[in-house]
Every structure is written in C-alpha cells, then in structure tokens.
Amino acid sequence: MVAIFAREITPGLTSLVKAIDKASKDNSDAKLGSFVVVMTDDDKTEKTLEALADKEKIKQTVLCIDSPKGPEKWKLSKDAGITVMLYVKNTVKENFVHTKDIDAKGIEAVVAGLKSILPEAKKDGKDGDK
C-alpha cells in the first residue's frame, strides 16, 4: 500500500500521484493499493481534487481530504510538505519526506521503493495490499 500525505496540491504531487496510479494499475495483480490525503481546511480542495482526478485520469489511487493536523497516530510533521509511506501487512517499509514539493528524482525514489513492498504484496492473498 502507498500512503501519500500532502499539505497542498502541487505540480510535484500531481506527478507523483500519476506515477503511483500507474504503478497501482500495472501491479493490480499484486493488489497494490494507494491513497493520497491532502491535509487542509480549504473548502476548494474537494473540487480541485475531483478536477485533478478527471484531468489526469486517476482511477486506482483514492484521493482524500483530512484536517490540517492529519491523523495523529501517523506522526506527520507540520514542516513536511509531502510524506510518503510504503507499507505491507500494516507495517511500514519505506518513508520519504519532502519539505516542500517533490521533484522527478524524489518520485523516482518512491517508485523504486515500491520493490520493497511488491514481492510481499504478491505473496499475500486478498489482503496483499494492506
């Protein structure tokens, strides 16, 4: 499973979501799931995310909104613009943090990190992505 937490919708985040959505589609047999949580209280975000999903044809990755604090137990820093966690069987394997936006190199690192969860996801049956 790929969990992405962001403070705002940036060009880098959009590119990251596209890359992860493609990876989720390409690895659907491994039940690789993914979601994005934009942590904001901006009322316009819902419409913006709907438009983003429509424009970029995001089908596999679920786009969500949470409060600016985010889920407390996920220990997200207020100074992190984008935090990505890769986990399988509810256990985190990789963590990527970017203070502002994420660039192409950062996206490559996240995509490369998927290898750390895909083999286990493939072995795991119905809940392989969890």
Place this chain on the structure above:
Amino acid sequence: MIRILLSVVAAGLLAAAAQSDEIKSGLQAGDKVSPFNPLNVTGSSAGEKRCQV
C-alpha cells in the same frame, strides 16, 4: 583576519545546517499503521469519511 575566518566558518556551518534539514515525518520503517477516516473525494466511497488503510 580573524573576523574573516570566523565569517567563513560561520557561513560553512550555516550551509551544512541547511543541507541537513532533513525532517522526520510520518511512521518509520517497522511501525504499524493505524486506521483513520478521511473524506474520500474519489473512489468507491466518494463523499464518505472512510478508512483507506
């Protein structure tokens, strides 16, 4: 001369600090994820507050 040297050292220290601005955010390798219920904007539960974990 000493002032110049101190300035150079201070600038070096500041540059080093700027490069090591890595922050810790989110759960780390080995940590267990916890359920939460964000508003789903897309997906099968669009419009609902539903856990994706």
